[in-house]
Amino acid sequence: MKRGWGVTLLLTVLGCLAMFGPSTLGQAGEIQAxxxxxxxxxxxxxxxxAAKGDxxxxxxxxANDITLADSKKGLTVADLANQVGQNKIAINFVWTLVCxxxxxxxxxxxAIVETGLIRAKNANHTMMMNFMVYGLGLFAYWxxxxxxxxxxxAxxxxxxxxxxxxxxFVLNLFGKPWPLFGMKGFFLSGATYDIGVLVLFLFQMVFMDTTTTIxxxxCAERWKYSxxxxxxxxxxxxxxxxFGNWAWGCGWLSQLGVNFGLGHGYADFAGSGVVHAVGGLTGLAVAMQIGPRIGKYNRDGSPNVIPGHDLSYVLLGCFILAFGWFGFNPGxxxxxSGNGCLRIGSIAVNTMLAGCTGSFAALLYMWIRYGKPDASMAGNGLLAGLVAITAPSGFVNTLSAAIIGWVAGILVCLGVEFFxxxxxxxxPVGAISVHGLNGLWGVLSVGLFADGRSNYGGSWNGVPGSVTGLFYGDAGQLAAQLIGIATLVGIVFSLSFVGNWIVDIIVxxxxxxxxELAGLDIPEMGALCYPDFQLKAGDFGGASAGVAVPSLAK
Amino acid sequence: MRLLGLACILGGWAIAVAGLFMTTATTGRIFIACAGIAVTLYGILGMLNGYYLERAIWKK
Incomplete structure (x- = not known):
């Protein structure tokens, strides 16, 4: 029955369109008809x-459910058009919010990946850092x-x-405009008290939070809470x-295509660079400054394994992250609805594939190199694949996604060994390799693998056509991505380093x-995470796998 | 040493961006950007990290 009413309505509207034709539909008299x-x-x-229910x-x-502007006039074309517009925005609001x-x-x-990878004596401290990035980050972002x-x-x-x-704010330098930062939306006040802006705020805020939690x-197990x-x-x-402005807020990196003819400008679909590389590079800057944990290195510089305390936390956390990534990329x-949004299916599959091949590659690498399929590195391989596909997820096909994830799985193992x-x-958790290194790989992979088949409203970053990488004929896109990488390692790292240097001087x-030896839970937080357990302070041994590869214990 | 490292890092970025003005050839821009990234990485891993490694807690 419902289908019957829908078909009747559709046929009626189509009949109207056929009778009056699209070229004359806009004229007032015919709309009346x-x-x-x-x-x-x-x-x-x-x-x-009312009598029978449904x-x-x-x-x-x-048609009963279409909002009428004037009930006396009944259903009009204007009502129908407004309802279609409302439905499109409603679909997009709900999609963006749920993602x-x-x-x-x-x-x-x-929170549980990181907590599982550190020792039990620091569990409360690590969990509370992950918990409070939400509140602190949200406040700062608002x-x-x-x-x-x-x-x-806009x-x-x-x-x-x-x-x-x-x-x-735009700086004009060397004959080119350099958009540097936005100037509307402080405290979400004034005209930015707007439903569309608020949806965008929520979505962007949780992305920022991901960066801070990396x-x-x-820096776990030795970072002062203040x-x-x-x-x-x-x-x-x-x-x-x-950096978010430069990449996503119409800033200078996104305009490299318009201003310098480099492909479609810096393209980072869901944030391999904006979110993960920024977090990973900031993690590197702070980890370098605060130095390694006591017992991590011997006097000759050889590293020791400091195993985490709960591997089940680690793998469960990886699954939760993989689930959340379906909001990250397709969202x-x-x-x-509209402007190529139906590619969400392709983006979701790419996300799934890259995570899968990332974990597979890391597992194989560890198995071949060290003789055991290391669980924590398989988890990190999954995350590495997901991080790497984040930037190209909207621009590549499934084969490329699988390759990108595979490379990421190997890269994360090499990165952990290198650092x-x-x-x-x-x-302690391999965050620099997972997010920093593979964030940069994700950014680069757009410039290599983007297949030129995506279409998000006919243009990207103001350049007509689809984002196309080197392997599909556009070397300019690769150049734009490299400028983005240079900015990440050059400017973002420097800002993070200097900012945290000042923090070091102050507090x-x-x-x-x-x-550190006693564990941070009591001295820093005032409570143990596991008060009923007997904890072994300063114990670096153990059978479970940490993020450090097994042979590092030798 | 830390300030020198930072200067090296920022210099690497400046090289990459300067490539946009030095040539209009895409290959040239790619090459210059790669050179800039290499300089930046040297600043991070060679100079800055080297400074902290010299004073590492496990050497005391």
């Missing part, structure tokens, strides 16, 4: 629904971060335009939003040796 026809569309009687879902969802909720849930995944990042990003058609976000992993708080606010208020279309043995930067970044 169409309104007349529409008013005759048969609909189920409300008395019938257990078969046959009577709801008809944002999924990304928010990734915080739980990060105050100024969002405005700096997205304050000049229009965004999928969310109704978000027109209040219309002011960008740093807590690389320093963590200040550092997180700094990252959420300034550093992340600046970055900012809609499910552990060569650079001697202590990263000190590292806890004292006694606190």
């Amino acid at each position: 169409t309104d007349t026809v529409l008013s005759g569309v048969p609909t189920p009687k409300t008395e019938d629904i 257990p078969g879902a046959e009577l709801y969802g008809t 944002g909720f999924l990304v928010m849930f990734m915080q739980a995944g990060f 105050v100024c971060g969002f405005a700096i990042q997205m304050g000049g990003s 229009p965004i058609a999928n969310l109704g335009g978000v027109y209040p976000l219309n002011q960008e 740093v807590t992993g690389s 320093a963590f708080c200040i550092s997180t606010i700094l990252l959420g208020a300034l550093i992340y939003p600046l 970055s279309t900012l809609g499910a 552990d043995r060569v650079a001697k930067v202590d990263d 000190g970044q590292r806890v004292g040796a006694k606190v």
Whole structure:
């Protein structure tokens, strides 16, 4: 029955279009005639629904449900057009919000992955860092971060335009415009108290939160909590939003195509660079400053394994993160209706594939190299694949996604070995390799693998056509991606390093040796995570696998 | 040493961006950007990390 009403309505409207033709439909007189026809569309009687109900879902969802501007006039073309517009925006709002909720849930995944990979004596401290990045980051982002990042990003058609976000600070240098930061949306006040802006804020906020939570992993087990708080606010208020603006807020990197003819400008679909590389590089900057944990390195510089305390936490957390990534990447279309948004299916499959091949590659690498299929590195391989596919997920085909994930799985193993043995930067959870290294790989892979088949409204970053990488004929896109990478390692790292250097001078970044040996839970947080357990302070042995590869114990 | 490292890192970025003005050839821009990234990485891993490794806690 329901289908019957729908078909009747559709045929009636199509009949109108055929009678009057699209070229003349816009004229006022003929719209009146169409309104007349529409008013005759048969609909189920409300008395019938009142008497019998609608257990078969046959009577709801008809012309009865279209909001009428004037009930006396009945259904008009204007009502129909407005309802279509409202439905599009509603679909996109719901899609973006639900995807944002999924990304928010990734915080739980990060929290238990990181907590599982550190020792039990620091579990409360690590969990509380992951918990409070949400509050601290959100506050900083609401105050100024969002405005700096997205304050000049209008229009965004999928969310109704978000027109209040219309002011960008632009520096004119060397004959070119350099958009540097947004200037609308501080405290979400004034005209930015706008439903579209608020949806965009929620979605962007949870992305920023992901960045801040990456740093807590690389600095776990020796980071002073007060320093963590200040550092997180700094990252959420300034550093992340600046690069976010340059990439996503119509900033200078996104305009490399328009201003310098480099492909479609820096393209980062869901944030391998904006989110993960920024987090990973900030993690590197802070981890270098605070130094390795006591006992991580011997006097001759050889590393020791410091195993985590709960491998089941680690793998469960990885699954939660993989689930949340379906909000991260497909949600970055900012809609499910209009402007190529139906590619969400392709993006979701790419996401799934890259995570799969990433974990597979890491597992095989560890098995072949060390004789055992290391569980924590398989988990990190999954995350590495997901991180790497984040930027290209909207621009590549499934074969490329599988290759990108596979390379990421190998890269994360090599990265962990490099930072552990060569650079001697202590990263308890492998965050620098997972997010930093593979974030950069993801950015690069857009410039290589983008197949030129995506179409998000006919252009990207103001350049007509589809994003196309080197392997499909556009070397300019690769150049744009390389400029993005140079900016990440050059500017973002420097800002993070200097900012945290100042934090170190003011409050000190590292806890004292006694606190570190005793475990941070009591001295820093005032409570143990596991008060009923007997903890072994300073115990570096154990049978379970840490993120450090097994042979590092030798 | 830390300031020198930072200067090296920022210099690497400046090289990459300067490539946009030095040539209009895409291959040239790619090459210059790669050179800039290499300089930046040397600043991070060679100079800055080297500074911290010299003062590492496990050497005391």
